[in-house]
Amino acid sequence: MTALAPASAPITQDVLTLPRKLPEGGKVNIIGLTRDQLRTALIDAGTPEKQVKMRLGQIWQWVYHFGIRDFTGMTNLSKDYRAFLAEHFAIELPEVVTRQISADGTRKYLVRIQGGHEVETVYIPEENRGTLCISSQVGCTLTCSFCHTGTQRLVRNLTSAEIVGQVMLARDDLGEWPVQGQPKDETRLVSNVVLMGMGEPLYNFDNVRDAMNVVMDNEGLTLSRRRITLSTSGVVPEIARTAAEIGCLLAVSFHATTDAVRDQLVPINKKWNIETLLNELREYPRLSNSERITFEYVMLKDVNDSDADARRLVKLIQGIPAKINLIPFNEWPGAPYQRSDWERIEAFADIIYKAGYASPIRTPRGEDIMAACGQLKSASEKLRKSGKPM
Numbered sequence: 565m566t567a568l569a570p571a572s573a574p575i576t577q578d579v580l581t582l583p584r585k586l587p588e589g590g591k592v593n594i595i596g597l598t599r600d601q602l603r604t605a606l607i608d609a610g611t612p613e614k615q616v617k618m619r620l621g622q623i624w625q626w627v628y629h630f631g632i633r634d635f636t637g638m639t640n641l642s643k644d645y646r647a648f649l650a651e652h653f654a655i656e657l658p659e660v661v662t663r664q665i666s667a668d669g670t671r672k673y674l675v676r677i678q679g680g681h682e683v684e685t686v687y688i689p690e691e692n693r694g695t696l697c698i699s700s701q702v703g704c705t706l707t708c709s710f711c712h713t714g715t716q717r718l719v720r721n722l723t724s725a726e727i728v729g730q731v732m733l734a735r736d737d738l739g740e741w742p743v744q745g746q747p748k749d750e751t752r753l754v755s756n757v758v759l760m761g762m763g764e765p766l767y768n769f770d771n772v773r774d775a776m777n778v779v780m781d782n783e784g785l786t787l788s789r790r791r792i793t794l795s796t797s798g799v800v801p802e803i804a805r806t807a808a809e810i811g812c813l814l815a816v817s818f819h820a821t822t823d824a825v826r827d828q829l830v831p832i833n834k835k836w837n838i839e840t841l842l843n844e845l846r847e848y849p850r851l852s853n854s855e856r857i858t859f860e861y862v863m864l865k866d867v868n869d870s871d872a873d874a875r876r877l878v879k880l881i882q883g884i885p886a887k888i889n890l891i892p893f894n895e896w897p898g899a900p901y902q903r904s905d906w907e908r909i910e911a912f913a914d915i916i917y918k919a920g921y922a923s924p925i926r927t928p929r930g931e932d933i934m935a936a937c938g939q940l941k942s943a944s945e946k947l948r949k950s951g952k953p954m
């Protein structure tokens with residue numbers, strides 16, 4: 565058990581995280597390795613140290629800039645070196661099992677990872693950008709009472725390869741890899757990444773960090789750290805590390821303005837309460853050199869949506885550069901809550917806006933394919949519950 569796991573839900577990183585070597589032939593999967601890790605792996609396999617810098621740069625560009633999946637396509641490497649790579653390495657992504665496209669253009673991918681487990685990845689096209697919502701765990705150790713993923717137990721952490729792989733498979737599906745020799749198209753279909761799918765990213769810190777460093781690398785996928793948002797339920801001890809080792813934007817699942825209510829909605833609050841969380845958040849913008857924190861607030865009818873809540877919220881976050889993102893509750897079968905009425909959400913937003921904060925109301929996207937925030941849950945789990953054979 566790690567020192568950071570909540571006492572009520574122990575997780576063991578050693579058991580849950582897979583080794584880097586793939587089962588077939590003990591090959592090392594290149595996907596998800598940081599530059600340093602890939603460098604070491606190339607040397608360990610027998611690449612002469614003198615060559616490694618150049619080789620690393622070439623491979624990196626083929627894999628992450630051009631999206632090449634086969635060593636034979638790496639045409640600026642000698643035939644012998646390509647054969648050497650194929651002998652020791654693989655370029656392996658998780659597999660897309662199904663793709664659903666919503667009437668509003670949202671795409672939901674059901675993705676199968678090693679061991680037959682499944683996670684969901686969602687692509688949300690908007691006017692000026694495209695946001696990819698990726699998962700960090702299969703299920704979640706936490707049990708937020710309004711979240712569909714929270715009803716599913718944690719199966720395991722995703723590896724760095726499986727996290728980076730979600731970005732790559734979305735680019736595959738959208739046909740977004742540049743073609744060699746053709747002018748670079750500057751419009752990005754996947755322009756933003758949010759860690760808001762299944763799982764608590766800060767309980768899978770090392771893999772999430774490595775994966776985001778690959779995604780942010782400026783010679784590959786090149787998403788800047790300001791285009792990546794990590795959402796946490798409030799794992800306080802990992803917040804400063806997020807600033808130092810990832811440096812992306814932070815969103816926090818706040819959802820309540822008293823400890824009594826937050827204990828019910830986001831049970832991790834019993835371990836790190838509102839005051840402890842806010843004290844840690846005050847440091848984040850300075851440590852990460854980012855402008856502001858997003859406070860996510862799910863609107864639950866008669867639970868956390870009163871005018872008094874809105875006023876308390878504003879008071880609590882005073883002094884923290886912030887944006888408040890109101891999320892109309894996305895209902896799922898058997899959910900113990902209802903979405904707040906639209907007038908209530910607007911009245912709540914108005915109080916926040918008048919206090920000087922941006923308070924966008926998140927439009928639910930992809931509801932017809934159950935792709936909205938907090939509705940993700942692996943298909944195998946759904947089938948198991950419904951009694952259908954898997």
Ligand code: SAH
Pocket residue numbers: 708710711712759760761762763764765795796797816817818860861862891892893894895896937938939
């Ligand atoms: N585990 C992380 C990230 C995943 S959840 C976290 O909790 O922050 C992404 C966002 O969706 C969180 O703010 C979460 O609280 C919210 N959410 C979960 N279930 C929801 C639901 N049914 N309706 C609306 N938002 C929900």
Ligand code: SF4
Pocket residue numbers: 704705706707708711712713714715761762763764797817
């Ligand atoms: Fe886990 Fe986030 Fe859902 Fe809470 S809201 S159960 S932390 S995925």
